[in-house]
């Protein structure tokens with residue numbers, strides 16, 4: 001007997017662990033790989049009908065902290081642990097027509113795994129309501145088991161989309177009206193956590209036919225500026241804008257939101273998201289009322305320094321020198337602020353890091369060291385080639 005099998009919103013899951021809507025679910029290849037690895041379901045990267053243009057440059061960073069130097073930074077340092085992800089990525093830039101045959105193939109290959117199509121359109125006009133219906137119908141016609149309505153992306157470039165509309169109960173009702181009259185599969189609604197009206201918004205969604213609320217999307221947040229370089233840790237031509245914080249840093253806040261909703265609607269379903277890495281976090285979501293668990297940051301985090309890709313970038317190396325007597329030395333290293341870039345859709349390699357006795361030191365500098373000093377040179381990872 002499969003002890004992990006669960007029924008959620010009427011769907012049979014071989015286990016309750018689902019990849020959340022994000023880069024791990026942005027392509028057929030990745031989704032097939034996820035199912036091969038045992039995931040019970042996926043929520044696809046959000047699919048829309050409007051043109052999507054992302055920032056040029058890194059769209060996600062992984063932030064780390066340590067017990068010895070407990071500041072948060074994307075800089076890779078020795079003995080650090082994961083703190084959060086920060087991203088300003090928009091929804092999928094792949095058109096619906098390209099998604100549909102892929103979804104059909106995924107479902108045919110893995111009929112026992114749940115495929116939930118995340119969709120997004122705008123609000124305020126009949127045309128946008130038709131877009132919601134069209135997206136839902138098209139995905140259900142190729143075999144998707146459920147639909148997740150994205151009303152929560154915190155950094156949409158349109159005022160009538162994502163988190164910008166989630167507070168509005170009338171809009172929530174009209175979108176659910178459009179989608180429930182078009183398809184008869186379960187509808188999950190992903191609401192933004194950054195609102196004081198979350199319980200009312202969830203109530204409006206449940207009343208209008210939502211089978212479940214998915215919580216949380218990322219929390220609106222700003223990237224950090226490095227006091228050494230006076231540069232934002234992620235930027236385009238020196239400019240930044242608000243993005244979304246995910247990962248362990250949002251776990252407690254996500255639990256609060258899930259608990260608020262399950263107390264207000266004890267008989268309703270909730271798919272828990274936010275900082276899940278393993279059993280302990282998943283257990284806590286279940287304690288507070290979630291019946292299904294979605295994972296994003298933990299499944300994406302850089303495990304090495306090479307950029308992702310069809311051909312992943314090679315890993316950097318770590319060299320350590322312990323000095324036996326005083327010495328003068330010069331460092332002439334590169335790629336300590338921006339990693340080697342990926343090509344043809346491949347991800348960037350991680351930046352390199354130079355440390356003297358555990359403290360970050362510049363890429364190019366003259367140093368006087370004494371006996372016992374420890375110099376660590378972590379070289380950058382190479383950029384990846386080709387969309388992973």
Ligand SMILES: Cc1cc2nc3c(=O)[nH]c(=O)nc-3n(C[C@H](O)[C@H](O)[C@H](O)COP(=O)(O)O)c2cc1C
Nearest residue numbers: 020021022046087216217246247274275295296297
């Ligand atoms: C790079 C990135 C892209 C994301 N894209 C989407 C998206 O297209 N649609 C969506 O509903 N959520 C999106 N999310 C939010 C995740 O699905 C998830 O709700 C959030 O990251 C919190 O989960 P975590 O703490 O496990 O990361 C994205 C998150 C990241 C980090």
